[in-house]
Amino acid sequence: MRQPPETFGRFMAKLPGPVPFLLFPFETLWMQARAGALRVGDPAPDFSLMKLDRSASVQLSQLTAQGKPVVLVFGSYT
Numbered sequence: 001m002r003q004p005p006e007t008f009g010r011f012m013a014k015l016p017g018p019v020p021f022l023l024f025p026f027e028t029l030w031m032q033a034r035a036g037a038l039r040v041g042d043p044a045p046d047f048s049l050m051k052l053d054r055s056a057s058v059q060l061s062q063l064t065a066q067g068k069p070v071v072l073v074f075g076s077y078t
Contacts, residue, residue: 044070 038045048059063070 044060046059046061048057050057060070
């Protein structure tokens with residue numbers, strides 16, 4: 001099941017109770033669903049995000065075209 005997390009979640013939500021966890025190894029299914037097709041050295045998929053002040057959106061391809069480095073931080077420092 002190599003689908004986006006949203007598709008995987010919809011599929012798992014339709015299965016009754018703990019049955020999928022007893023029949024299928026959940027970790028394996030989850031890792032396959034999250035695997036994706038990107039490999040080391042592939043360009044990142046283009047995306048856009050709204051600025052914090054909601055004045056405009058920023059697109060990854062605009063930043064990379066300008067030669068600016070991009071760092072994505074996933075986590076909280078609070």
